[in-house]
């Protein structure tokens with residue numbers, strides 16, 4: 350573990366803050382500030398991702414050593430590590446918020462993985478930084494469990510995401526007012542080590558642009574392209590255009606993955622948008638249980654529901670417009686930026702059609718299939734039917750034999766089930782007619798549907814149950830969930846409970862249907 354080769358390209362290529370220490374400050378003309386993690390009382394490794402550990406070259410012995418927990422709690426550094434926090438801004442709920450920055454994220458360094466690619470190791474919750482503003486730089490166990498598990502679950506679902514290496518409890522308590530209602534409580538603290546090729550966000554580009562620091566903006570753009578988009582060719586301006594278009598396409602595929610699986614990010618501010626098109630910042634996210642286009646897990650967003658499930662594609666587009674605005678000083682005219690935004694629309698449209706074809710088991714999505722899907726969604730909404738169970742049941746049965754009884758496990762409300770029976774029969778009739786006009790054979794159809802319709806998603810109540818167990822001293826629920834979510838598309842005999850609908854106790858429970866940014 351001590352001979353990790355650190356890659357400090359980011360620090361060498363881009364200007365840093367001349368000041369040291371973690372005093373809160375405005376940082377201009379610089380993209381990062383060197384800052385030490387603040388040591389914690391008693392680091393204890395609670396869970397780790399075996400795939401990520403293998404990728405980074407940590408063997409069982411290294412993971413079991415006390416040094417591993419100490420390193421990934423921020424209590425100890427390896428030789429050559431120069432930890433830093435980065436400087437970014439962002440649009441929060443539609444408003445420009447100025448400088449934000451890594452207020453509780455500290456990068457330990459970047460190392461080459463087994464794949465020879467750079468992987469940045471970043472601690473979340475490692476103490477104050479110059480960007481902590483009024484907050485404490487810490488994270489609580491419940492939010493850290495959520496970030497750790499969902500990062501890995503998302504990866505195994507095949508949706509671009511930052512990853513998680515480790516979850517360490519700190520032995521320190523952290524004060525949090527979970528619902529901002531004047532009832533702060535002490536909660537156990539934790540640190541997640543998350544991992545990605547880069548944690549650059551839209552906000553890293555927006556901040557220098559907003560300050561008129563075009564030189565810094567250009568240096569950052571050139572660095573980002575050279576390092577993370579080296580395949581882009583052509584003149585400097587052509588590369589900028591291609592780069593922006595690729596960010597748009599990647600963002601479209603990311604959000605299409607969320608829509609396919611029922612993920613709601615919760616805080617889609619531009620500071621939570623990765624320039625690599627990765628899902629980033631697992632805060633008050635949620636997974637759709639009963640299909641509801643307005644599902645908004647984040648109580649902080651309960652009024653406007655800006656970040657509701659069904660608005661995510663348009664919000665990502667809005668965020669890309671902000672990025673285009675920020676990057677515009679790099680362009681002589683707006684055409685390449687508009688072309689990028691158009692690429693978002695085209696890619697998203699194509700991905701949405703692929704989703705429909707996959708979820709319904711069709712060789713291709715015709716125009717009329719869009720309506721078929723809209724009608725099924727409207728039906729699920731009215732019937733209060735579980736989205737994941739509906740589609741998986743649809744995947745696993747011969748269409749000829751489907752009746753409302755086949756979907757018995759998907760309903761949350763008996764009266765709504767009964768009231769919706771005729772409408773489902775009518776929809777199934779149309780679906781069967783459509784399948785009769787589709788060339789796929791039954792085996793291929795089933796395989797495709799099972800690959801588009803996960804059986805296991807990281808339902809909020811499952812995570813909440815694991816969190817409550819962990820808070821009581823038993824982390825085994827986290828390990829089990831991590832294991833189940835490694836194979837979300839496979840049937841896992843004996844683990845049916847993890848594919849079940851939300852139990853009644855979780856309907857209005859904090860942590861299940863209501864989450865806040867207090868984490």
Ligand SMILES: Nc1ncnc2c1ncn2[C@@H]1O[C@H](COP(=O)(O)OP(=O)(O)OP(=O)(O)O)[C@@H](O)[C@H]1O
Nearest residue numbers: 449450451452453454481484485486487630631632
């Ligand atoms: N406990 C905290 N201490 C210091 N800064 C914080 C804390 N919580 C959030 N922030 C900062 O507030 C801003 C917005 O927070 P947001 O909830 O989007 O991010 P986050 O959950 O900290 O993490 P990230 O985006 O790094 O995953 C960011 O600048 C973030 O660093």
Ligand SMILES: [Mg+2]
Nearest residue numbers: 620621629630
């Ligand atoms: Mg954030």
